[in-house]
Amino acid sequence: MRIGQFFSLKKGRVGQYLSPRVLVVRTPFRQSAGEKCYLGFKRLTEAQKFAQYLAVMGHTFQLRRGQMLPQNYEICLQGNSGLARQLAYWDRADNRSMGDSHDET
Amino acid sequence: MMKLRLTQYPGAIAQAAQAVNEIDSQIAEIRQRLARLEGNADLIVAFETALKNDNQRKARRYQVLQQDATYEQMLDHLNNLSTQKANALAQLERLRNEFTVAKLEVQLAIAQKLASSETRELVGL
Numbered sequence: 001m002r003i004g005q006f007f008s009l010k011k012g013r014v015g016q017y018l019s020p021r022v023l024v025v026r027t028p029f030r031q032s033a034g035e036k037c038y039l040g041f042k043r044l045t046e047a048q049k050f051a052q053y054l055a056v057m058g059h060t061f062q063l064r065r066g067q068m069l070p071q072n073y074e075i076c077l078q079g080n081s082g083l084a085r086q087l088a089y090w091d092r093a094d095n096r097s098m099g100d101s102h103d104e105t
Numbered sequence: 106m107m108k109l110r111l112t113q114y115p116g117a118i119a120q121a122a123q124a125v126n127e128i129d130s131q132i133a134e135i136r137q138r139l140a141r142l143e144g145n146a147d148l149i150v151a152f153e154t155a156l157k158n159d160n161q162r163k164a165r166r167y168q169v170l171q172q173d174a175t176y177e178q179m180l181d182h183l184n185n186l187s188t189q190k191a192n193a194l195a196q197l198e199r200l201r202n203e204f205t206v207a208k209l210e211v212q213l214a215i216a217q218k219l220a221s222s223e224t225r226e227l228v229g230l
Contacts, residue, residue, distance in 0.1 A: 050151045
């Protein structure tokens with residue numbers, strides 16, 4: 001996984017990891033497809049807690065087992081790349097402050 | 106402050122009440138925007154599973170909010186609006202009280218007029 005670099009996914013999709021737990025998937029030449037953000041969680045309880053906040057904020061999302069990300073669970077958000085960028089910013093900041101020994105969740 | 110005529114009070118009171126309502130609506134708007142920013146900060150904190158205890162979470166929330174330049178401005182604006190609302194309410198209250206006093210003064214004047222005419226009738230003038 002290389003943070004920031006674009007990589008190809010199937011069906012014309014392009015992925016970009018914004019942090020080890022945040023993946024943005026775009027479909028560049030299909031406007032209607034929009035973009036999706038995937039947020040990874042190691043534990044279900046963590047994902048559920050985060051999902052509660054998402055619901056309170058009125059976001060539409062899907063919680064499922066990890067498919068796009070290496071974490072055990074992931075939340076898929078339609079659009080909201082601004083939120084994904086914010087989450088990734090703080091995730092990267094945490095990873096930096098904890099050094100290379102950080103245990104990726 | 107210039108004293109109003111009795112007939113001017115209802116309009117002035119309505120205007121003062123409207124001013125309070127407008128400030129109230131601005132306060133509600135600011136509170137909504139603040140809640141949005143705070144909700145966003147809560148989301149970021151909830152995403153950071155590396156934060157182990159409440160103190161760390163509170164510190165991160167504060168850090169996230171402080172990074173947003175508009176948050177501090179909105180808080181200041183909210184404080185100003187609260188003061189403005191208190192002043193507008195005081196003005197409204199003052200107008201209402203003045204209106205009551207003005208009505209009583211008119212009633213008193215009528216009563217005095219009636220009393221003096223009755224006295225004159227009594228003495229046969």
